[in-house]
Structures are given as C-alpha cells and as structure tokens.
Amino acid sequence: MTTGISLVRENAESMQPPRTLWVSFPLGRPLGKPDDAAFQHRVIDAALKLLRAPSGPVLADFPEDAPPAGLNDAPACPVSFSKPTEDNDSWNAALRAELQTLVPWHDLGKRRRAGRSLVGVSGYSMTENIEKLGTLLDNETLPIAELKWFKSAIEDAKVFYLEALTAQPGRYNQEQLERLFWHETALGTAILKFNKMFTAHAELSYMSRIIVPRTVLT
Amino acid sequence: MSKVQPPLGPMVWTHLNREIAELRIALITTAGLHFRDAPGFEFIDSTFRPISGSEDADNLVMSHSSVNFDKVGFTEDVNLVFPIDRFRELEADGKIGSLAEIHYSFMGAGLNPEAYATSASQVAGLLKQDKVDAVFLTPV
Numbered sequence: 222m223t224t225g226i227s228l229v230r231e232n233a234e235s236m237q238p239p240r241t242l243w244v245s246f247p248l249g250r251p252l253g254k255p256d257d258a259a260f261q262h263r264v265i266d267a268a269l270k271l272l273r274a275p276s277g278p279v280l281a282d283f284p285e286d287a288p289p290a291g292l293n294d295a296p297a298c299p300v301s302f303s304k305p306t307e308d309n310d311s312w313n314a315a316l317r318a319e320l321q322t323l324v325p326w327h328d329l330g331k332r333r334r335a336g337r338s339l340v341g342v343s344g345y346s347m348t349e350n351i352e353k354l355g356t357l358l359d360n361e362t363l364p365i366a367e368l369k370w371f372k373s374a375i376e377d378a379k380v381f382y383l384e385a386l387t388a389q390p391g392r393y394n395q396e397q398l399e400r401l402f403w404h405e406t407a408l409g410t411a412i413l414k415f416n417k418m419f420t421a422h423a424e425l426s427y428m429s430r431i432i433v434p435r436t437v438l439t
Numbered sequence: 440m441s442k443v444q445p446p447l448g449p450m451v452w453t454h455l456n457r458e459i460a461e462l463r464i465a466l467i468t469t470a471g472l473h474f475r476d477a478p479g480f481e482f483i484d485s486t487f488r489p490i491s492g493s494e495d496a497d498n499l500v501m502s503h504s505s506v507n508f509d510k511v512g513f514t515e516d517v518n519l520v521f522p523i524d525r526f527r528e529l530e531a532d533g534k535i536g537s538l539a540e541i542h543y544s545f546m547g548a549g550l551n552p553e554a555y556a557t558s559a560s561q562v563a564g565l566l567k568q569d570k571v572d573a574v575f576l577t578p579v
Contacts (some may be wrong), residue, residue, distance in 0.1 A: 237449050
C-alpha cells in the first residue's frame, strides 16, 4: 500500500493515487520547512494517517502553510555584482571573475552545512565548467555534441551560486534569490544568452526550456 | 506535461490490516536523488536508483532535469525532500515497525506515468523481497 505527498493538487485529483496528502508548499519543498523536524513530522503523520482510511482514493489537504521568508528577513547579499551585459568583451573573463568573488562564500556555506553541497554532479570543477561556458559564448557556439555536460554544468553553476549566496544562516526568500541570480549575475545573463541561441536553433530549441525556468521567461 | 492527467489505471486498494506501528516502510522519491558515485539521471529517464538506508543521506545529490524548483532547500536539509531522519525517529519511537533496507529514487520529469511501468514493477518486486508493507511517496 502507498501513501504520499502531492505538491500539485490537480495531479492528485486527476490521477487518483490511493492516498495523497496535498501540501501548499513550493515545488522543491515537499516537507515544507528545512531544519524543522516538528513541522516535517506533522506532514508525515498526516500522510501516514491516510493509511487508515476505509476506502479510497483519498485526497486530503494539509492544513498548514510554510510561508516564504519576507524580503527583509533574509541575511544581506554577501556579494556586489557588476551590472551584467550581453555584450561582454570576454565572457570567459567575466564569468571567472564572478566565480572568484563567490568562492569564499561557497566555502563558508559548505562549512556551515558540515561539508554538504550539491555541486559536482557534472563531474568537472566549477573553474573548468565556467571557463568552458565562457569560451562557448565568446565563440558564439552551442555545445551541440555535449548537451548532457552542458545541462549538468549550468545546474552545478547555479547551485554553486545559490549555495554561496545563502552561506550565512537565516531564512531566505527564494523569489528574491532567483531574481538576483537571473537579473544581476553574469552567469544568469550568460544562461539567458544560451537560451536565446538554443531557441533559434532548429533542432535544439527544446533545450531552451530546460535551462531557464518558466517564470523567468514569461 | 499537463497538470491534469488521466487516472493511473483501475483503482487498486489495499486495506490496512494492522497498526501503522507494525508496518515496514520504504521511501520512494521522484526527486532524481542518488549518491555522488552513482550515475546521474538523463534529461528524460525512467530508470531508478537504490538508496541504501545504511548510507549517510547527507551524501545524496540531485540530478533532476527540471529547472522549475529550488534545490538549495535540499542542500540545507536532506529531509526537506527525502525525510529519512524523520522516519528513523519514527522507527526509534516505535511509531512505525521498521524501515526498509533500501529506498528508491526516480526522476519525475518529461515522461507520462506509463513510461515508468517497467521500472515501477521491478521496484515493487524488490520491495516485496524486503518485506515492505507500505511505501511513502515524495515528489519534488
């Protein structure tokens, strides 16, 4: 028998799995709040209780929300980014310089998180990935033969940035972080440039949708 | 993929025939989790990765292909996505019977449910082998 959580009520309503607890939390956070064991236990208990339902399908709503941190609650951004531009003389240099400003903050965040980081899924170092991404843009080239590397490299890079920007303890507003990443960093501008290049490519336009979130493009 | 999908299939219902405190429970996530040394998921991928309950879950990484959700919450606390410590606490407190030896991770993006049928049935066999009574499903 199964029970579980749904973040998208329409999915659970239409697909009708036997027992589902719908939660109002943002995507990426099915248990609601990080580092809040009591809150997470309330979510789990509510989903486990559905195992006792006499018949199904059962779709219950979790009664609590996990509101995001307010804009003024988050610790201050540790880095001042230069205004990014799509017309960099050298993307390679701009991205490497930006990476250097973030390295100490990423190190700090990693220490605070007892060594935990999601960076490294691409199998290459941040410097290798950033230099290669910069060189591709400097040559106005798409990594047609290395799409898997490309996708994991930009994911690694984005996670590195966000882990660095959240190095200090505190509650962060995710929308604020996303806005900062996509509109104030050279890397965000670089990925948006790749997005435009992929959009214009006859066979690879689908890549444009899997490198930039819908909310940034609309 | 549309938010509204056809029902998964003919309704299947298993009655709870004992206390939750006696159940052996496994976790299954669609968050594309795996240990760093396991192969990552492809853009579109219906395979699964085993997550041993005896390994340190803090070493889990994520190669989910969607860019539409926050991954840093998971960096901050594995349990936000894969609540293994919470279930260990439930086991220690006697609120569930036991935890499975192995849990499982899929990458839920870009495919309709039927694409996972073969993998899902393989996992069902593995869960039976591990004498699991109930599965706790988490999305991302």
